[in-house]
Amino acid sequence: MSKPKITDTLDFPSDLNITKSLFGVGTVGLLATGVGYFLDHDQFFFSYLVSFSFFSSIALGSLFFVMVQHLTRSEWSAVLRRIPETFSSYFWIWGLFIIPLLFGMHSLYHWTHADAVAADPVLQGKEPYLNTTFFIIRQVIYFALWSFLGYRLYSKSVEMDETGDWGLQTLLRRTSGPGLFFFAITLAFASFDWIMSLDPHWYSTIFGVYYFAMSFQGLFAVLILVIFFLWNNNLLTNTIQKSHIYDLGVQMFGFTVFYAYIAFSQFLLIYYANIPEETVWYLERLSGGYEYLAWFYLFGRFVIPFVILLPKGPKSKPKVVGSVAVLILVSHLVELYWLVMPVLNHHGFHLNWMTITSFIGLGGIFLGLFFYKFKQNKMVPINDPKLGDSLNKH
């Protein structure tokens, strides 16, 4: 048996100048959305929130993925771990992009209206949590924690590239254990803050898990598409192999089911108990045209991926897996839109151009930052002790 060898180039080619174009697209998108601010600032903030929570979910999913790989001492994922590591490494920059939302709190969150709170005993009860100051403090805490974790996991992994010190594995694992603990709590509260508190009367104990399940399913779709992008540019074609795509496909399938389980649990329990305060949330989202969005993502991120990915064969066919990944990501965006937008347009669904431009804008920045970071170091953790086994996967 021959020892595994890396035959690909491991440096991101400098002539592949994707960062500039992505930042360009991002800037144009954000500028266009910025113009929208002067036309309809409420719409601006809601659209921005949809896009922001979309890309944040990818970064959060990445952070979770990296920590889990370290904790489970995963071998299979070593060749592709640098991709999620990079996604979660720049939270400290990405966190700056929440600032517009902080300026838009008055548009987004009903509970910031002092007159509304004064007239509403339920909102008064929530005031110790739902108030502007504490909201801002929490955002700082979330992003500080995520930045610390993401950056540390990334920089220590990169350090291992250079020093070949396998003891760093232990350090990474020790960061990941407590990291996961605090990650779970902050993610849940972040989802309450960003999305659940848009309807300040409504509550659901599973909501944090729900946002996490959406994010983690979306992450696998992103990973698969990033790998295909690299393959298309003739990068890592012998390092990340079909068997890795198969494993990612398996996980994408698994977390598709997990997502459906969580989303359905929330829906069924609220539907069945039929308490007006709770069902009204679904009622708004299942009427006025929003029901079509619900049907779309039901099929797009559960039924179709489930049926296609269930058999063994399709999970290693790049075209099939890639199409399913795109479908899942589109559905992910649609679902976030469906969660957020009925608060603004509760009379019925109508698509606003700002949602698209803010998505393109933040997407350009988010992916631009990704490639900017990605090309700074090796695309594979070359001195990882698990790399040999990962390369040897069949």
Next chain:
Amino acid sequence: MSTDYQYVPEPALVKGDHSFGSITDLIAKTPLSPTPKLWYLAFGLANILLITLLGAIGYLIWDGIGIWGLNNPAGWGWAIINFVWWVGIGHAGTLISAILFLFRQGWRTAINRFAEAMTIFAVMCAGIFPAIHVGRIWVIYWVFPIPNQMAAWPNFSSPLLWDVFAVSTYFTVSLLFWYVGLIPDFATLRDKTKSKVAKITYGIASLGWTGSFRNWWNYEKAYMILAGLATPLVLSVHTIVSFDFAVSVIPGWHSTIFPPYFVAGAIYSGFAMVLTLMLIARKIYGLEDIMNIDIMEKMNLVMMITGNLVAFAYLMEGFIAWYSGYIYEQGIFWLYVVGPYAWGFWILMFCNVVTPQFLWFKKIRRNVAITFVISIIVNIGMWFERFMISVASLSTDFMPSAWDYYSPTFWDIITYIGTFGLFFTFFLLFLRFMPMVAIAEVKGVMPQADPHNYDEETNEFDIEKTKPVVVQQEQTV
């Protein structure tokens, strides 16, 4: 900084200097040797408890559920708590055998057979309670949708009925899964035994297994399919158990996080029970090489994670109860903490929130005595969790004038204790007559099973080749 840390390579799953032959001998020894005296003693004790259970059930049928401590607000008491507790324990077996199989976790082979047996007997214990708690047990067949002259059908929109389907399907698939895994090992025992009766019995049980390629091919397929089926089933069972509570409008019960939270809690308690049993069995049967400290540590990690998931769910529930602004929801949580059942709440917090935090320390995870204690504390904690949910939520409901304190009676207690008799009767029979470790599967995770560990020329097993290979970086641009 990094020099403070040592890289620890993945240790071998089976300790000691074992070959395939010595593994077979080690595991087949117990069912093939004469019955030890200690076994009779244990079996006798279990039988006494089993008879106690049968007596308690007999009296229940004779006299009705009035013999239990149920009262007007608390219509669900120990019967439901015990049902959920036992079903929950069963979940670890399926997690280990099916879900860890799908995740290709080799370490599961040390404990999967053992845990699956536990699952089956635990589900049997659980199944008793919903059946007997209906009062008129002679019409329990009404839970099945059987065509009848009265045209009376069960209520299909009730999670209690879904439970009937979920638990019975789960039991059937778990049994099949367990049995399929046993077939090659039964054949091993058939081939090794000297007794004629045993040869015929194991021979029939092994379904004519010859160990041919075709046999193994079919076996692997069947095992894979059953693992795939068991995985959604195990999640569905405790999800539906959680629906029993969560679809209602009772404060403390109606919480959307219940399904995943119940599943996590079930796995948490199940791993604790596997650990309790495993730590005793490995000692008595000398299986320390297979059920070794590394396996125990991994199980402790699963317990730590699921324990923290449960703690996370408590946090979400507590926070949202306050955040909801709904006075009854806020009220019931406040009453958990300071109300008539506050003692139960603090036991629960200690067992389920504080205890798993000890498992952050590697030294504790690798300490047999402490792990044993923790595993028992966890099981107590998970019983109290169901106690708090069922009893504490019901007995202090919407109207303070209707509140009543629930206490169990003698019959509640001995029925519960009696189920241990049922459980251990079967479990001891399993330990005595069946291979308690999956012989064929353990061999599959030993270094000898890897064709790369053989010398290409002499075709002999080379222990040197099992050592981890340092990757050489050769880059060509």
